[in-house]
Amino acid sequence: xxxxxRTLEAHHLVKRFxxxxxxxxxxxxxxxxxxxxxxxxxxxxxxLTLKMLTGLIDPTEGRVTYSGIDVTxxxxxxxxxxxxxxxxxxxxxxxxGREYLDLVAGLRDLPTRAMxxxxxxxxxRFGLAEAAEQSISAYSKxxxxxxxxxxxxxxxxxxxxxxxxxxxxxxxxxxxLRHLVRVLAERGRAILYSSHxxxxxxxxxxxxxxxxxxxxxxxxxxxxxxxxxxxxxLEEAFAxxxxxxxxSLASEIADIVTNHA
Amino acid sequence: MRRRLLVRHFLxxxxxxxxxxxxxxxxxxxxxxAALITLPLFATIxxxxxxxxxxxxxxxxxxxxxxxxxxVFCATSLLVSAAIATLEWDALALxxxxxxxxxxxxxxxxxxxxxxVLALVTFAAAFVIALNALPILLHPPLTVANFRGNxxxxxxxxxxxxxxxxxxxxxxxxxxxxxxxFLFLLxxxxxxARVGGTIRSALLFSLLVLLVLAPIRLVxxxxxxxxxxxxxxxxxxVAWCAAVHTAIAGRVxxxxxTPDLPERLAGEESRLRTLYFxxxxxxxxxxxxGVAILAGLLALSTMIYLRNARRFxxxxxxxxxxxxxxxxxxSDAVASSLTRRPATRAGLLFLVRTVAGNPSHRVYVTAFIAxxxxxxxxxxxxxxxxxxxxxRPIRTSExxxxxxxxxxxxxxxxxxxxxxADTRAAWxxxxxxxxxxxxxxKGVRLGVIAAVIATVVALFPLHAAAWGLSVATAxxxxxxxxxxxxxxxxxxxxxxxxxxxxPPSDGLNTVGVVLLAAIVIxxxxxxxxxRMALTASAGTAAFAGxxxxxxxxxxxxxxxxxxxxxxxxxxxx
Numbered sequence: 001x002x003x004x005x006r007t008l009e010a011h012h013l014v015k016r017f018x019x020x021x022x023x024x025x026x027x028x029x030x031x032x033x034x035x036x037x038x039x040x041x042x043x044x045x046x047x048l049t050l051k052m053l054t055g056l057i058d059p060t061e062g063r064v065t066y067s068g069i070d071v072t073x074x075x076x077x078x079x080x081x082x083x084x085x086x087x088x089x090x091x092x093x094x095x096x097g098r099e100y101l102d103l104v105a106g107l108r109d110l111p112t113r114a115m116x117x118x119x120x121x122x123x124x125r126f127g128l129a130e131a132a133e134q135s136i137s138a139y140s141k142x143x144x145x146x147x148x149x150x151x152x153x154x155x156x157x158x159x160x161x162x163x164x165x166x167x168x169x170x171x172x173x174x175x176x177l178r179h180l181v182r183v184l185a186e187r188g189r190a191i192l193y194s195s196h197x198x199x200x201x202x203x204x205x206x207x208x209x210x211x212x213x214x215x216x217x218x219x220x221x222x223x224x225x226x227x228x229x230x231x232x233x234l235e236e237a238f239a240x241x242x243x244x245x246x247x248s249l250a251s252e253i254a255d256i257v258t259n260h261a
Numbered sequence: 262m263r264r265r266l267l268v269r270h271f272l273x274x275x276x277x278x279x280x281x282x283x284x285x286x287x288x289x290x291x292x293x294x295a296a297l298i299t300l301p302l303f304a305t306i307x308x309x310x311x312x313x314x315x316x317x318x319x320x321x322x323x324x325x326x327x328x329x330x331x332x333v334f335c336a337t338s339l340l341v342s343a344a345i346a347t348l349e350w351d352a353l354a355l356x357x358x359x360x361x362x363x364x365x366x367x368x369x370x371x372x373x374x375x376x377x378v379l380a381l382v383t384f385a386a387a388f389v390i391a392l393n394a395l396p397i398l399l400h401p402p403l404t405v406a407n408f409r410g411n412x413x414x415x416x417x418x419x420x421x422x423x424x425x426x427x428x429x430x431x432x433x434x435x436x437x438x439x440x441x442x443f444l445f446l447l448x449x450x451x452x453x454a455r456v457g458g459t460i461r462s463a464l465l466f467s468l469l470v471l472l473v474l475a476p477i478r479l480v481x482x483x484x485x486x487x488x489x490x491x492x493x494x495x496x497x498x499v500a501w502c503a504a505v506h507t508a509i510a511g512r513v514x515x516x517x518x519t520p521d522l523p524e525r526l527a528g529e530e531s532r533l534r535t536l537y538f539x540x541x542x543x544x545x546x547x548x549x550x551g552v553a554i555l556a557g558l559l560a561l562s563t564m565i566y567l568r569n570a571r572r573f574x575x576x577x578x579x580x581x582x583x584x585x586x587x588x589x590x591x592s593d594a595v596a597s598s599l600t601r602r603p604a605t606r607a608g609l610l611f612l613v614r615t616v617a618g619n620p621s622h623r624v625y626v627t628a629f630i631a632x633x634x635x636x637x638x639x640x641x642x643x644x645x646x647x648x649x650x651x652x653r654p655i656r657t658s659e660x661x662x663x664x665x666x667x668x669x670x671x672x673x674x675x676x677x678x679x680x681x682a683d684t685r686a687a688w689x690x691x692x693x694x695x696x697x698x699x700x701x702x703k704g705v706r707l708g709v710i711a712a713v714i715a716t717v718v719a720l721f722p723l724h725a726a727a728w729g730l731s732v733a734t735a736x737x738x739x740x741x742x743x744x745x746x747x748x749x750x751x752x753x754x755x756x757x758x759x760x761x762x763x764p765p766s767d768g769l770n771t772v773g774v775v776l777l778a779a780i781v782i783x784x785x786x787x788x789x790x791x792r793m794a795l796t797a798s799a800g801t802a803a804f805a806g807x808x809x810x811x812x813x814x815x816x817x818x819x820x821x822x823x824x825x826x827x828x829x830x831x832x833x834x
Binding site for chain 1: 262263266267270273274277358360361362363364365366367368369370572573575
């Protein structure tokens, strides 16, 4: 397999629940060194697409390939090659942060002797060294997110699938995450970055896919999407594409909150 | 290596059950583990005394008596194992969390499922061994201690005890796993996630009632096992396992020497000997049937389990832990009708929703009510469905039912409110620090009292049908007043109900039985007093008045203490 053949491709992915299509005909390709932003409002089908890519959920139609090989529904070799940060901080609360990372490393068949210093170094850099022996149930949301990031990175994956990775992180950690994603892409890793925070996607991604009601409504560069809004702002373009009217909606919410009658 | 890691991880999950709250989980588990060892020890010694006190012990009498004991051991092993499997309900299969975490790792799903099954079998085996180890080692030697014979004969007796109780434990565990997986298959994951919690509570309730009833009802000779058609349907699984014991132990007992017995005892021994040894072929067939059914059950459960595990299930976490269906709307309506104060309403709703939705709190209340129900069935079997009595005098045993049920209910709520709903709940209360804790406590207390009144109202039609409207009304008033007092006592020492955890005492294992006996005696005395009070309307007024006065006193002093404690904390700050 040549380095540039390591392309993740979604081919016409469809997921239906009780006849209702939650994801419709989603197709794209992600190449090494690329950071692909996956944008969409809540419930648009972003996380569902990522779960289909990782093999957690089988698509109703369509397939996923990596380096031209069909990996739909999961493939052991493919799973060795990607790291995934899920939307929800799914962790075992009764384990400590280090125990969780040791478990993941063990199940990835990573050599314990080599992994220990790497895990220690990652815990240190992510600011979790002091809390490493604490039970995860006592972790804040940001600490859980950092633990998930370490678990996704520790085996040096070729492909990173990040589902709202900035969730719960403080400003400093978000900045570190942005730089980290950029550096990893420069070093040839492919990154799929799902978010509903437009600013993060705007600053990071080379290409953006916007999803609305399960359908891809735009797939292009950040600059090309900006042209949709008269002001040239990606945020506004996103709101236009997602058929959202943030100003009027905000006013309605404020009316409910401040109306004491 | 990877398999071992997964098995260890899944075993860890069984121990870190949601039954015990995060805070003080290990202390609660230590108390439970100690109970698992000590209670069978006490029971074994208690049941073995009759053998040691029998100087002229004969094989026929020993066979029949041992069979009775074995029925109790097998029933207990089956019910406790089933109850533990029910407590582990969510951990019995791969959870959505397991799916999300393990499903993206390069581990074949089949390997994960195999590890889960291995962990399940290991946990069940370890639990059944821990539960039965002391009875297995102690009961057989004590049953034949009076016989002078070859000590090697003890080996088949010990093996018989181990196999029969082991089979019973496996049967209980497999039944619950099979039921869970069958329901999952039948209902589908979405519906199962919604109703699973309710089914689990109902199952646990039934098992606990049977668990309390089993030793009381089954102690004694189990000659029904030897009569054609004598086995009640509910006891069939227990009889199969006990039959396995008899099939093995019977051959040993047959060769034991018969002492010189007085004529009366010799006649009885001859009858028992004939009954026991002549029926051994029938018992052997029963044992074979039991083993075949257990093997079939295990095969069927495994098949359904593996079918359900063919793919990962990714329902959102927590969806399976929904409270009892419809609780939310009912509790909202009740709370609105009982109080308008926001803090009091918050306390009441927090209690109702925590007990309905939080597994550990639900287990506490369910366990105590089940114990109460079992005690009512044992102590006052006619009380719940007494025949219309006309002018006949009401017996104390009939009055006991309501008092027992109320005591059990309030004890369950007491255990629940002494346990934090969630560590985060404490943080929320830290943020919402105000002088309104009295109002919050009032809401929680109101919830307990509402449960008391609901119980009294539910029992009222039964009592009215049995004793007539006026006596039933008086009994209901007395019950409500007594329940009110119990609720005040239960809440008195808890400054922040459902927020702070007050762990159970280590001494509970040793004093638990004494405490239960003391409660039963107090309930009997109260019922006797009430019986006297029911003879005149003034008596009822006096009884209820005294209870309410005592309740008001308890409330006054407890609130004074809580306020003083809060004031002292403010001073310290």
